[in-house]
Structure formats: structure tokens, C-alpha cells
Amino acid sequence: MPTTQTPTKQNAVYTMLAVAVLALALVPVGGAVFVLGFIYGDSPCVMCWEQRVGMALVALIGLFVLRFGARPKYIGLSVLVGAWGVFMGLRHVGMHAARDIGQGFSAEILGAHTYTWSLFIFWICIVTMGLLLMMLQRGDAQVSPRGLRPIEKVAMLVFLVVIAGNVVQAFASTGPPPYMGQGDPVRFSFNPKHWVWSLEEWSNLLSFDRWSLRGRWAAEKPGLAGVSADPAGSPLANIPTLSIQEQRRLAIPLRGTITDIAYDAGSDRFLLTTQHGVYILDGSLQRLVRYTVVDPGYSVDLGNFAGAAFIGGNEVMALGENKSYVVLREDDEANADANFRYFLESFDTFKEVSRSRLAAVRARMMYTMSLAFDAAGRSVYTVTVPNSKSKRLVVSRFDRRDLTLSEEFMPGLKPEGEPGLRAKRSVDEFYVTGAAIENGRLYAISAAFSTLLTIDLATHEIVAAHAVSGLDHPTGIAIKGDQIYLACEDGRVVTVAKPVS
């Protein structure tokens, strides 16, 4: 076995590397400055600049290898820069990838925006490095500088011309140090009157509380720990109080704690969910009609159930905190073997109809702990719970037929009259853990401040609010006749009189 390649084979490797450097310098780095920049006036944003610099650095390291041989430190650095480039591409693409079709930032080329091409190019760089490395053999690392062949000289000259062009564009677009690139750059121009040099990226650099790994995506999971149940702290002033009329604890053993409750007047039955359980009980909450425990990890990640609703046609819906849902149909002849994949217990009482996700817009960055069905409007509703990153009370309506977002609003208070808001407070402070709909009104129970909100679905106004004394962290609400049933975290189900408003 030879320990070194023949000069011909070695030259072939370096020729391929020179061609790769030429391609990298000419197409993405050169094309970006001479075609997109100088001809079409495109200016990179600050992130695009670093991605372009990364590509230039990969090409530069290629020149090091052409000149000094395939030394381990050059190979290692090229892999590091390539990997960082892939990360930069992912970070940048992540800002825009989930937007509506065709949307993006700045120029689109052949169906993809420039930052997406950057991700692809860095990935190609790493693949190319791997292929070239496979062709190297021991002894290929040079000790002294190599003499350059014509194609290698061309690669170096082209690289320098391309970088010179980028230096010109960078001076015009970003300015000399300490000025640097901008989030929303100004169109490129050779006319200094149109140059905008910015220091915006330096602002608050030392405010380390603004440094974050995931930003607003670092929202905590919902939970009632730390949520104040005291109505006295409510953002609403002078609201009437409802008293608990009756309370009970279910005699039926449940897998987990009650996370929501719903009622169907047509069949006089209650629906309860636990973390992963779905239970149908009779109208007295004493007899279990049927139940199952859903496998939450099969296919769609359902998380923990936080919402439950009868949605018509012998179908029930259980909603996870992450707005993923499962629709089940009552079926006395369900195939237990076929249901093995869907359920963890009680395989022959339901048939799984669908399992998917509700997609919101205003409520996108917030979890939900409630679900309600409006038979008249053929819609299901969710209400958000605030988190440390996003604090907005958002009601979302999804059409029952395709479970697609059809309306979203942020309920407000009537301009005058009751209930009134205390100074410097907001209805966004409520932590709605249960919802039910009757006669065009959404009744939302908030674990924060133990408050029942009545929201008019037509006017989007909070038309009434009532404190519920003695309530401790409700998790669900159901309306049966003139009674409101509230399931609590501690396992109680309490009833209060439905307010007349």
C-alpha cells in the first residue's frame, strides 16, 4: 500500500479543491456582491453579512490548503467554519421558514431566499470537504509552501478580486468600525449620500438580561403553581361574588387529576379529561359510562390534556396544552387490537377519528388550558394562558369542519360601566383554565383570582365578571342548566349558580 499519492493523483485533488474555491468565490460570494449588490442594489442584513463572510473564510482556508498542503489545523478549522455556517443558516432560516407561502426576507433566487441558499452552500462545503479528505493519504500534508499551478493562481486571484468587491460594498453599506451591519439594510448605492452607517447592533450589548438562547420561544409550560387564587388581587374592581353551593369528590378512580370538564345536555353526560385520560360519566357524575387512556406519544405529541369538549356526532375532543388534539368517537364495537396503537387502556370503547394540531396566530406563542364547543356556530374555542414571554388574553375560534383557525380576538371591557379595570392592570393577567359556551356567551374560569368571566362572542366584550369564593385552582368548567360545574386541581367538583347577566 502506498503511503503517499502519485503526483498525478495529488494534483487531481488540488485541482478539484481549486475548482471548489473558484465556485465558492464566484457564485455565492461574488454573485452576491457584483450581481445582487452592484447591479440590483441588494444589501445584506447583518446576519447575511456574517454568512457571506463565513463562505469567504471557507474559501480562504481552501487557499491555505492549496498553498501549504492539507494540514490538520486547516482541515479542522474549515470543518468548524462550515459547521458554524450551517448553524448560521439554520438560525436565519428559522426566522422565516414558517411564514406563509412565498414570504421571506430580501431577494428570492430560484424559489429560495438568499439565507436559505447559504444554509445549502455551507452544507455542500462540508460534503465537499469530506469527499476531498477521503482522497487524501498520509504524507499529503506539506511541510513547505507548495508552488502554485495556473488554476490555483487563478483561484487566488479571483478570490482576491471578489473580496475586494465585498470590501467596497461593506464600506458603503456598513461603514468603518465600529459601525456594523443592520437588521433592515438600506438599498446599496455608490452615492455616499445614500449610505447609512449604524450602531444599532451595539446598543444594550452589556445588558446581559437581553441575551437569551431561545428568546420568546423559551416560554415555560403552563401550570397553576404560583398562580394566586385570591380574588382580592383581581385586575377588575368591584365585581360580585358567587358562593359554592355544593362540592363533591368523584368516587370513580381516575388516571391522574381532572384537567377539564364538559357537559352535553343532549345525552345528560359529563366529559372529563385527566393528563392522558378521557372519561364519560353520567349526569350525576357517579357512574362511569366509558373511558380510555390515550397514548400521547404516538404520532402527534399531545402533551398533557388541558381541554375537553363534546363536539357532536358522538365525538369528543381532548386538547393538549400545546393545542394538539385528538378526536374520539364513541364506539361499542371498537376493535381492541386495532386500537392498541392509539390507547394505553380500555381499547374497545372509542375509535380514534383524528389526531392533529390547532394552529393559531395571535395565540401562537401561548399555551392553552381550555376548550369549548359552540354547537350553534359549529366551532371550537380556546383561550390562552399567559407566560413569561407572552401575556395576552386571546380567544381563538376554529371551524368544526376542518378545525382551522377562523377568528381570533382579544376580549376587552366595555368602555364604561362594570366590570371596571383597576389602574395599571390588565385582563391579560387572567389565567383561563376552563371554558364553556351557551347562548353566544363564553364562560371562562380563571385560576388566577378565581374569577368567572363572561365574554360575548359577538361583541368580543367581557360583559360580566364574578369572583368565586372558596375556589382553589379550577381546571375546568361545564354548564348544566342553571348550574356551573367547576373541576378543581385538588379533585373537587364544585357547583355555583350560573350568573344572570
Place this chain on the structure above:
Amino acid sequence: MEFLNLVLIFITGCLVFRKPEKERVAFRILVVSVLLMVFLFSMATRTALLPGVNY
């Protein structure tokens, strides 16, 4: 700062091409340029260093 970094890259390319005996200097400038790129990108994305998507 991008201007500065590209100037450094241009100087490094010139050294590799015309002054190969300055290999160590060229490599040091290369490393500085890589670190400057990492710093500037991190600074520009400091409010959310990782991609803003579900994990």
C-alpha cells in the same frame, strides 16, 4: 465591522498568495477573522441565539 473583517480576509489572502513565508501571521489573522465573525453573528442574534422554532 464587516468592512474590517473583509479587509482582514483580503490581507490574509494576499499573504497566502504573495508571501507564503508569512504563514503563521496569515493563520493568526484567519483565526481572528473567524472569531470576529462568530462574535458579530452572536451579537446580532443575542436576544435569541438559537433558531426561533419549536424543538
